Amino acid sequence: MFYRRWLYHFIRRPAVSPYPFRPDPAALARPGQIVTTTRQFGRSLAVRHVDGGSSNGCESELALLGSPVYDWSRFGFGFTPSPRHADLLLVTGIITEAMVPHIRETYDAMPEPKLVVAVGGCAGGEPGYFAGLPGVVGDLGEVVPVAARIPGCPPSPNDILAVLLAVVEAPAARRAGGRLP
Amino acid sequence: MNDPSPIAAVSKPDALRSAITDARARGDAILDIYRTDRDLRAAILKPGERTVYEPKLGSGPFIRPSHYGVLGFFALEVDDARADWWASEYPVDRVSGRGIHVMPLGPVRADVAESLRYVLTVFGDDIHHVRLVPGYKHRHVEAAIVRQGVRRAIRVAERVTGTSPVAHAWAYAMAVEEALHISVPVAALRERTCLAELERLMSHLGDLAVLAASTGTVTAAADLLTLKEMVLRFNQAAFGHRYLRDRLEVGGGSPRQVEKQALLSFVAEVEREFRQVRRALDRTNSFLDRLHGAGKLPTGDPLGLRLTGFVGKSSGHASDLRWDRTYGTYGDLTQDLNPVHVDAPDAFGRYLVRAEEIRQSLTILKRLEGLPPEEPVPGREGRFGSGVGFGLVEAPRGRLFYRVAVRGMDVTAVRIATPSSLNWPAVPVALAAHNILQDFPIIDASFSLSVAGLDL
Numbered sequence: 323m324f325y326r327r328w329l330y331h332f333i334r335r336p337a338v339s340p341y342p343f344r345p346d347p348a349a350l351a352r353p354g355q356i357v358t359t360t361r362q363f364g365r366s367l368a369v370r371h372v373d374g375g376s377s378n379g380c381e382s383e384l385a386l387l388g389s390p391v392y393d394w395s396r397f398g399f400g401f402t403p404s405p406r407h408a409d410l411l412l413v414t415g416i417i418t419e420a421m422v423p424h425i426r427e428t429y430d431a432m433p434e435p436k437l438v439v440a441v442g443g444c445a446g447g448e449p450g451y452f453a454g455l456p457g458v459v460g461d462l463g464e465v466v467p468v469a470a471r472i473p474g475c476p477p478s479p480n481d482i483l484a485v486l487l488a489v490v491e492a493p494a495a496r497r498a499g500g501r502l503p
Numbered sequence: 504m505n506d507p508s509p510i511a512a513v514s515k516p517d518a519l520r521s522a523i524t525d526a527r528a529r530g531d532a533i534l535d536i537y538r539t540d541r542d543l544r545a546a547i548l549k550p551g552e553r554t555v556y557e558p559k560l561g562s563g564p565f566i567r568p569s570h571y572g573v574l575g576f577f578a579l580e581v582d583d584a585r586a587d588w589w590a591s592e593y594p595v596d597r598v599s600g601r602g603i604h605v606m607p608l609g610p611v612r613a614d615v616a617e618s619l620r621y622v623l624t625v626f627g628d629d630i631h632h633v634r635l636v637p638g639y640k641h642r643h644v645e646a647a648i649v650r651q652g653v654r655r656a657i658r659v660a661e662r663v664t665g666t667s668p669v670a671h672a673w674a675y676a677m678a679v680e681e682a683l684h685i686s687v688p689v690a691a692l693r694e695r696t697c698l699a700e701l702e703r704l705m706s707h708l709g710d711l712a713v714l715a716a717s718t719g720t721v722t723a724a725a726d727l728l729t730l731k732e733m734v735l736r737f738n739q740a741a742f743g744h745r746y747l748r749d750r751l752e753v754g755g756g757s758p759r760q761v762e763k764q765a766l767l768s769f770v771a772e773v774e775r776e777f778r779q780v781r782r783a784l785d786r787t788n789s790f791l792d793r794l795h796g797a798g799k800l801p802t803g804d805p806l807g808l809r810l811t812g813f814v815g816k817s818s819g820h821a822s823d824l825r826w827d828r829t830y831g832t833y834g835d836l837t838q839d840l841n842p843v844h845v846d847a848p849d850a851f852g853r854y855l856v857r858a859e860e861i862r863q864s865l866t867i868l869k870r871l872e873g874l875p876p877e878e879p880v881p882g883r884e885g886r887f888g889s890g891v892g893f894g895l896v897e898a899p900r901g902r903l904f905y906r907v908a909v910r911g912m913d914v915t916a917v918r919i920a921t922p923s924s925l926n927w928p929a930v931p932v933a934l935a936a937h938n939i940l941q942d943f944p945i946i947d948a949s950f951s952l953s954v955a956g957l958d959l
């Protein structure tokens with residue numbers, strides 16, 4: 323019996339584990355049945371970070387967000403170890419072609435609603451000295467929909483925090499256009 | 504980007520080799536050969552042109568895991584960014600046996616981490632074998648430097664590794680100055696020394712914060728991060744950039760004088776705060792117990808790794824270019840100091856070396872202000888001729904080497920050997936030395952190497 327199950331799982335290896343990514347449309351069709359709010363993101367925001375080919379300057383600044391000086395947890399932000407729990411994806415670095423599928427995969431694994439923020443000039447479409455090099459995409463917007471870009475090389479934790487707050491508080495319609503901040 | 508003339512569609516290393524030979528015969532420079540997710544490519548630079556173009560060399564069914572069900576089982580290792588092209592040339596060693604399984608980790612990892620894949624072979628909790636798969640962040644830094652002119656390329660060098668821009672810029676400048684016989688005024692050398700020590704301070708404090716966090720000592724991590732932020736703010740106030748970029752110039756530029764009193768009071772404050780953190784850490788058993796014996800490297804270097812920086816200094820390779828070559832103004836500053844040397848090739852030794860080096864950097868910064876004022880000697884502009892120069896600088900993570908070939912106003916070739924690329928080979932050795940998976944973050948943090956410096 324063991325081997326029948328084993329064979330079954332071997333053949334039917336699911337690509338990703340099934341998970342209710344989107345809100346149930348049936349539940350949404352019944353107003354009043356579920357609690358709704360205009361705010362899509364509440365008081366706690368799980369953040370995931372992917373390095374798309376950075377110089378690690380941006381990472382150094384991201385690591386400072388959790389320090390007592392900036393303490394982003396007072397706004398409810400925090401890094402999550404799994405994309406399944408993530409509301410927001412931070413991507414740093416010029417986007418290398420080798421990282422494109424991994425960024426996409428991380429994005430796909432995140433449940434709706436979700437946001438992507440490009441950190442640093444590199445990811446924000448100004449790869450500067452690295453523009454046009456082989457294997458460099460240079461703009462995160464070509465890979466996943468981007469809600470906001472944080473310019474700077476590297477942007478200071480203050481800038482990052484300001485943009486993150488603006489993105490989270492903004493109405494969904496403005497956010498969708500990627501015109502933030 | 505100019506018209507890419509495809510070399511040939513090939514899928515085997517043999518065909519690739521002949522295609523590259525043809526390109527060489529035409530006089531094109533092959534900067535790099537690499538693979539993307541879909542195909543093999545070469546980065547080629549035609550002589551006299553600044554643009555790099557990239558013919559596709561071939562495409563094949565590069566299967567990626569988890570998309571192909573059963574096939575994914577066999578293709579687990581095929582996902583590697585460059586590995587399977589290398590694999591046919593250099594066979595990858597594997598461990599197999601009953602109860603052993605492979606645990607791929609990365610390139611996307613938890614928290615804030617750079618993209619690198621660890622292929623861990625584990626038996627239960629024990630780590631038996633580790634293979635590193637770089638290539639995800641390959642940005643063609645050397646090609647990016649070659650595209651710029653001699654003076655502007657220093658800005659690219661600053662972006663090779665974001666946390667040690669001064670070391671890279673200095674090594675690049677040193678190489679160009681040697682190639683073109685430019686002499687640098689003493690004031691500029693002093694500024695560089697000051698920047699380099701501030702950078703070492705910032706880098707070590709950040710590294711130790713990650714190390715403390717990996718052992719769960721969050722209070723110390725918070726203190727160290729606060730100290731790092733203090734250094735970054737001082738950098739911003741004194742030199743106009745948190746990471747000290749855009750200051751160094753080939754030939755010296757216009758050095759900025761730091762206000763003596765501001766620097767001294769800053770150094771005193773960091774010294775006082777750091778002493779407190781250090782004392783607390785040295786008394787925290789839960790921190791020390793996790794470090795002792797974790798990630799132990801074999802003594803005597805039987806593998807010939809020639810480690811550098813704090814990894815080397817804790818495992819019997821005590822060499823420091825600040826003493827060995829006394830470049831910049833280090834000759835006067837380091838006379839009666841000795842390079843830090845600790846006899847403990849484990850995570851604890853690597854912690855100790857950096858804690859001592861922070862103290863040493865603070866001392867050097869204090870002495871820098873005490874140096875007698877120098878006669879303003881203008882630097883000598885060399886001829887813009889051609890030549891080859893070497894730059895050797897002690898970066899926060901160890902020995903950094905630049906070789907730059909210059910012709911006129913152009914950089915014609917550059918080779919970079921970063922301390923991270925020298926030390927990364929030791930990480931698998933240290934990880935697979937009787938450690939368990941729970942030690943992985945600690946050992947990883949105790950090396951604090953940059954992936955950006957490995958995947959140039």
Ligand code: SF4
Nearest residue numbers: 376377379442444475
């Ligand atoms: S924006 Fe600057 S600091 Fe950030 S990854 Fe790019 S080069 Fe590095």
